[in-house]
Amino acid sequence: MLSGVLLFNQKGELLIMRAFRQDMRPRLADVFRIQVISNAQIRSPILTLGSTTFSHIKNENLYIVGVSKGNVNAALVFEFLYKLAGLGKAYFGRFDEEAVKTNFVMVYELLDEILDFGYPQGTDAETLKMYITTEGVKSERALEDSSKITMQATGALSWRRDGIKYRKNEAFVDVIEDVNLLVSASGTVLRADVNGTIDMRAYLSGTPECKFGLNDKLTLGENGAGTDLSMQTSTKGGKKASKAAAGSVTLEDVSLHQCVKLSSFTNDRTISFIPPDGSFQLMTYRATENVNLPFKVHAIVNEVGKTKVEYSIGIRANYGNKLYATNVVVKIPTPLNTASTTHRASQGKAKYEPSENAIVWKIARFTGQSEYVLTAEAALSAMTTHKAWSRPPLSMQFSLLMFTSSGLLVRYLKVFEKGNYSSVKWVRYMTRAGSYEIRF
């Protein structure tokens, strides 16, 4: 597995270096600095030199690097690096150069705990916080305390500690969807899909068993997840139609948090779990059928000779008129040699941003069913060599509450606990722009 872990800042200064195997040498840090950080040509997150491989991710202003020998599991390496970044965030608020410099001893301590001989160990922040803290690290800790910790760190329920108590039992569910869209210049939708996440904040006492129900179609994918392989696709067509009629959603695929019992999910689609305390990501899913696009964009862009580009951008909100989107930002690319622009927007404010080579049109509040238009003109400066403009796509950002592009709804959330307390549950929906691009 991993031979060592390195952290660099943007400039290539080494902040953390921890070796887990004999074959990790200090000079490998220099090799990475020279071959990757100061090499503008580098275009891959993985670099193999001899038998040594450097796998890196970037987080804030840090390079997080895993060094390995031989043909290791690359997915494991990257997942671990992501996890390390996440853990840093959970501990220090954010995981950047400053946080690492402030907490370097702690980072070493964490690394020692979450990697043994280069193999990832327990990485649950909740559990780690029980015994790795800056304050109150005491070797004199009572013995039974330690045993409790070690049980927690190796047990089946490593994500939840015992004896959690709340006066008011509450659970918040956030359904957040990133809708991705790519429309061709001729107006056909090339791809439209939804990446959804269901985040939960659970403030529940004891060991609550939760059951979660969605309006998703019973089968995943085409052949279904039924354990019975002989059950073939004869009823496929019929089922699809009837389910769609019942207002349900087809999820292409889901992935579930460690705490969800995958086997019962495979058997009968129930999402049942004992949640970690506090906030966590319960599941992510993907939907590609019947995606409701919140905005329809109509873009006309004309290059008039070599001196001018004319824009006419119309955007229509496709959701109910009681809803409204906030923070709508439309980025309209302009040629690199744009000298100045003029624009008129029927709503919101538009501004030319030379650093981004784009006219940025901001609409603070976009009410459902309304339509706004921007007309603009970009004057181009003359250039000695005329290079064709690559016409990057127009892109949008927005967030829209109480709307899901996939149509997903939470049917129920039940909490069962020995104490039999009553609990309050809240559900919130939001749709954001993932990569919402329109070519013109």
Added chain:
Amino acid sequence: MSFAKGSNEDAKLFARGKVAELRQELNAAGGKKDKGFLNKKIALKKIVANMTMSNNDMLALFPDVVGVMQLPSLEIKKMCYLFLVNYARMKPEIALKALPILLADLEDSNPLMRALALRTISYIHVRQFVESTLQPLKGLLKDNDPYVRKTAAFCVAKLYDHDRALVEGSDLIDRLNMMLRDENPTVVTSSLAALMDIWERSETIKFSIDYGNASKIVQILPDCSEWGQTYILEALTSYVPQDTSEAALLAERITPRLSHTNSAVVLTCIRVILYLMNYIESERTISALCAKLSPPLVTLLSKGPEIQYLALRNALLILQRRPEVLRNDIRVFFCKYNDPIYVKVTKLELIFMLATEKNIKEVLTELREYATEIDVHFVRKSVRAIGKLAIKIEPAARLCITTLLELVATKVSYIVQEATVVIKNIFRKYPNQYESIISTLCENLDSLDEPEAKAAMIWVIGQYADRIDNSEVLLEDFLDSWTDEPHEVQLALLTATVKLFIQRPTKAQDLVPKVLKWATEETDNPDLRDRGYMYWRLLSSNPAAARSIVMGEKPPITAESEKLDPITLEEMCLVVGTLATVYLKPVHMVFRSTRVRRLQDSPALQKTKLPSYLAAQQAKLLTDTNGGAVQANGHAPAAGANGDVLDEADAYFASIGTQPLQMSSNGDFESSLTTAGGMEQTYVVNQGQGLGQAPPMMHASHGDGDLLGL
């Protein structure tokens, strides 16, 4: 945030310090005044920071650090241990003073302390440390605390790394084996990971799992951490199914893991399922399993770009072994504008592979879009992909050519050049069909400045000399810069001139002797000289033979040559998710010393369905029918960008069977139908860089030299 609070001071500690000052600080800050050893902690923190920044300077402080090691503070102890792990190897004699402290901690009543000491002591590569760990370790493997037991399990693998003989001579490995029956899932997965680590490096130890064991570890999967699940799944490829129903059952039992949020679990699970499929007889079961693999693979595309990249590279692999996976999903691989370039390039390769007659329109519109992007390398690859699609999908050739001509019309130099190269290949694939576009090509002669594009254009002129009215003028233009051209272009010029002479003797009467003279007398390149002499001799002794050789029938080219050869493919599918799959090269080519995995024989193995078996059958069939004369399909010579002599030579060598050489060129994913002298050249490039900067970097840094790599 509470953790960051109060320690803001620490940022100041992350600064370079001098050894002498740090020593003084560490030693002075003692006595009763130092409450809670606060000053000592600060001094130690500074030392730890300097350990990272200035490396070996801190070595001088070793005795002082060992001196404070015994202070009753866990924080101090942890920092001292870190120091010890870093420097013990360089100063073993000083490190030895710390040994008794560590050994005492191994018997501490606090399990966290025992584990910490054990973890630390086993990192230290000093003989005395290793030897004195052996005895206590045996006890700790049976410790009543699971946290200590799992640490002890990894400790065995660490000792094995230090001293194989010592571990092999003891009963530690047997004890480790026993721990697979532990009641605690974390201990089981740790032992499993340790055993596999040992096995990876050992020649003598065998690692095999029978159905009972496999079944047991699959049983505990739901209780394990995400990492533990990965270790279990990795171990499952060491289980050799003896019965086809066993394999099917096990595959069925692990499919729930495909919904896990950790991509390491998902990809490793895919690996195991692909592996087990080799032992499953029922086609129905296999296609049901294949259908389950698609969605999770696509879901990985919503993860971070690094994981996306990995998933895409593996999709390239899986697609070749099980084409039914991902069959309907071409749109999800369309590039987003902001995708990192390594993701885009791999998506492009997948789009190429998934393109069919049905979706070709959609694909071409998409590729046309990419061809106007900013990144030159990506644009070139897109253009090249369009050309290769024309060769891959015959009915779509006309459509592809129209798209290419649209692109040529943009007059962007690198697009025109790339298009020229691929159009040449289209001519080779479909002789005498699309000559009408030659005139369009001729309009853009001036923008050609790259050797490959020039050579391609010259080839076209030579080949169709009788149909291009002013072919001799065009050729003469190129010949003007003869002395400045690279050999690649000179070779093409030589051949084209001879072709011109053969087709229109009157026009080239003056040119031929001139060029032959240059090629034979004024060059120091042996290839050029040899070829020059050969033409000279041919033309002077037997013009009829010259014609049949120079203008002879060329062997057909296909777009299939970039596929992995069957044996490599089989081997690669056993390591899905590992680094080798990023490079799409056999494991031993990327990492020489790594153990190569192969499919183990068993009564359940579906031998007749393996790619290697099918390929062998096919080759045999061909040799039988052709009397051993013709190359197997897909082994068609991939070479020959410029000059028919190379083509002819290829045909000749193929007919006497240079299969091994061709195999090696095909096994290499980078080989393609467009380099001059394909095999040798590609082979050399990979020799130089194969181990080091493997394909993704080669893509990046060899903008024009590399092949599409599609």
